Amino acid sequence: MKFAPMSIAFALTASCAPGAPDIEISDAWARATAPGQSSGAAYATIVNRGAADRLLSVASDAGSAMLHRSDNDGGVARMRMLSELPIPAGSSVALAPGGTHIMMTGLAAPLAIGADFPLTFRFAGAGPRTVKVAVVAAGAR
Numbered sequence: 001m002k003f004a005p006m007s008i009a010f011a012l013t014a015s016c017a018p019g020a021p022d023i024e025i026s027d028a029w030a031r032a033t034a035p036g037q038s039s040g041a042a043y044a045t046i047v048n049r050g051a052a053d054r055l056l057s058v059a060s061d062a063g064s065a066m067l068h069r070s071d072n073d074g075g076v077a078r079m080r081m082l083s084e085l086p087i088p089a090g091s092s093v094a095l096a097p098g099g100t101h102i103m104m105t106g107l108a109a110p111l112a113i114g115a116d117f118p119l120t121f122r123f124a125g126a127g128p129r130t131v132k133v134a135v136v137a138a139g140a141r
């Protein structure tokens, strides 16, 4: 019996072990804030082509960042802090206005249209991922 040598393709994909999360963060954006406004929100889409993962925390140089969810509680809009966000296997999780978002408080400077700032997402499985958040005009989207 003859064994074929291990293919290069297998060697390359072996680092992406079965059962590992495969996380990509896209379309990270925030609305511009007015001078004197110390808080804002950021949004993004988290795509996971691998196994289930969890978003544990977010952090930014621009201010303090935390995971929030907006709920409509009997007609009263409320926000609550999330200790973590499940990212199911093979899913796309949208952080969007009116739902789960990244709350930014204690902004050192206003978020200016056209600027960007770094935001680090820390996942239980995939580890830290830093993306640039694009600041767009309030009302642009």
Ligand SMILES: [Cu+2]
Residues within 6 Å of the ligand: 041, 068, 069, 079, 101, 102, 103
């Ligand atoms: Cu919030």
